[in-house]
Amino acid sequence: MRILVSAAAAILAAVLPLSSPAQEYPTRSVKIIVTLAPGGTADILARLLAEKLSSAWGQPVVVENRPGASGMIGAEAVAKAEPDGYTLLMGYNAEIAINPSIFRSMSYDPRKAFTPVTIVGTTPMLLVIHPSIPAKSLQELIDLARSGRAKLSYGSAGNGSTPHLGAEMLKNGARIDLTHVPFKSAALAIPQVIGNHVSMVFSGMPLAMPHVRAGSLRAIAVSSTTRSTAAPDVPTMAESGFPDFDITNWFGIFVPAGTPAPIVDKLYADIARSVKAEDMVARLRREGGDINPLPPKEFARFIEAEAIKYQKIVRESGITAD
DSSP states (O other): OHHHHHHHHHHHHHHSOOOOHHHHOOSSOEEEEESSOTTSHHHHHHHHHHHHHHHHHTSOEEEEEOOOGGGHHHHHHHHTSOSSSSEEEEEEHIIIIIHHHHOSOOSSOHHHHEEEEEEEEEEEEEEEEOTTSSOSSHHHHHHHHHHTSSOOEEEESSTTSHHHHHHHHHHHHHTOOOEEEEOSOHHHHHHHHHTTSSOEEEEEHHHHHHHHHHTSSEEEEESSSSOOTTSTTSOBTTTTTOTTOOOEEEEEEEEETTOOHHHHHHHHHHHHHHHTSHHHHHHHHHTTOBOOOOOHHHHHHHHHHHHHHHHHHHHHHTOOOO
16 A cells, blocks of 8 residues: 555656746746946836736845945846845946956956846946036047146946946047046935036936936036937937947846846846836836846847956056056
8 A cells, every 4th residue: 555655656756846936936026136336227227126026926126225335336246145035136347347347356256146137227328427528529629628727536336337437439539638536326426416526427317317307417418329219419429539438338137146046037037028128128228228127148149248358458547447
């Protein structure tokens, strides 16, 4: 009799589907760590995504901002987290693709510490200045800097951030003098430009466009190779005399290395579905961004290409961590 029972149990085990981590995940609150301060593009995207995922999963999805050290404070926290899918990183260019070319020593290796899940959104940067600055174009801004009539400064999201790289490319390419004023994020730099304490900043378009529309900032150029549908009258940096200028901010979800593949796949499927929602697409495109949720392996290849591109920019611009 025992043999028959054991045999029946073995047959049932073979035919009944076993529960997997992905089938059960998530069973509790999920945290998204953002490496930049509240109010910026990464924060906006993370909170929109958190709302979508929370609704889909029936579990709380909490956004936690940990800015500082060119994104490395937040990234390190995720790198050290349990690889169980409950701590996610909203990473962007700096801490993933740029920092390894700038910092001699990092507490984590982006290529080994994380598993890429997908891109949440991309957005070009907008070079914006205070309206009192007598320049309506990039060439006029360059002429003003060269004339010595004004001491110009630029804000950034810290050393190695895309606003920093963009301004240094402008500074070196135009052979002008600009004073760097680093902040923990471009979101913190924007009020300083509006208050005329800092002359300009390269900012993500979702952050800058409301102030451009309100007239508190003047848009000078777009950092991508094509004009933005959100600001069609603003020329690109390439059109303005910098043909090789192409920096687009991208924001993606990462998990600690070692996270089970079924959870990574579920995250990708649920995030891709969430960011393709009409309201999220419309919100980002209205501010000049775009959505193209690459699968994990494609995202990994994209990051490798980005790292090579930024390594070249850093070398040619002479940017250092100091």
